[in-house]
Amino acid sequence: MGDDQMKTRVRLRRLTEKNATKEYANWFKDKELRRWITHATPTVEACRDYIRKALADPNVLLWGIFVDRRHIGNIKAEFRIDQAVLGLLVGDPKMRGCGIGTAAIRQAARWCYRHWKVGRVTAGVHPFNIRSVRVFEKCGFRPLLVRLWLEKKR
Ligand SMILES: CC(C)(COP(=O)(O)OP(=O)(O)OC[C@H]1O[C@@H](n2cnc3c(N)ncnc32)[C@H](O)[C@@H]1OP(=O)(O)O)[C@@H](O)C(=O)NCCC(=O)NCCS
Numbered sequence: 001m002g003d004d005q006m007k008t009r010v011r012l013r014r015l016t017e018k019n020a021t022k023e024y025a026n027w028f029k030d031k032e033l034r035r036w037i038t039h040a041t042p043t044v045e046a047c048r049d050y051i052r053k054a055l056a057d058p059n060v061l062l063w064g065i066f067v068d069r070r071h072i073g074n075i076k077a078e079f080r081i082d083q084a085v086l087g088l089l090v091g092d093p094k095m096r097g098c099g100i101g102t103a104a105i106r107q108a109a110r111w112c113y114r115h116w117k118v119g120r121v122t123a124g125v126h127p128f129n130i131r132s133v134r135v136f137e138k139c140g141f142r143p144l145l146v147r148l149w150l151e152k153k154r
Pocket of ligand 1: 032087090095098099100101102124126130135
C-alpha cells in the first residue's frame with residue numbers, strides 16, 4: 001500500500017485507560033519489539049499504568065495509532081526545552097513496512113510544531129534499527145552529530 005493511501009487510514013488518538021487491552025499487552029511477545037523498545041508493558045495492568053502516567057504528565061502526549069479504528073501501535077511525544085522527542089512502535093508485526101509509521105510520525109511531528117511551537121522534533125534511534133532510521137529519514141529527519149561521552153575514573 002502506498003504512503004498516500006495509508007495517510008488517510010492512519011489516525012492518532014490520545015490513549016485513555018480503556019485502550020489498555022490484552023492485544024496491546026501481547027505486542028511485547030514479539031522479539032523484534034523487545035529488541036528495540038526499552039520500556040515494555042507486557043500485561044494489561046502495565047499498559048494501563050503506562051497510559052495513566054502519560055495522561056498525568058503535561059509534557060507527554062501518548063497517542064494510539066489506529067488503522068481502520070483498530071489500535072495497532074503507539075506514538076509518544078515528550079516536550080523538552082524547544083524540542084519534542086518522538087518514539088513509536090507498530091505493535092502488530094504484520095502491519096510493519098506498509099507506511100503506518102511514516103503516516104504516524106508525520107502527524108505527530110506536525111502536532112508538536114503546531115501546539116508546542118517547538119523549533120525541532122527529534123527521535124533517539126538505535127543505529128542498527130535500520131527500519132526505524134529509514135522511517136524517520138522518509139519523514140525528513142536527518143542524523144545529528146553523535147555526542148561522545150568521556151569519563152575519567154577516580
Ligand atoms: C520502526 C517502525 C515504527 C516503522 O514503522 P513502519 O510502519 O514499519 O514503517 P514504514 O512502513 O512507514 O516505513 C519503513 C521503511 O523502512 C523500509 N524498511 C523496512 N525494513 C527494512 C530493512 N530491513 N532495511 C532497510 N529498510 C527497511 C521500508 O521499505 C520503508 O521504506 P520505503 O517506504 O522507502 O520502502 C516499526 O517497524 C516498528 O514498530 N518496529 C519495531 C519497534 C521499533 O523499532 N520502534 C522504533 C524505536 S525508535
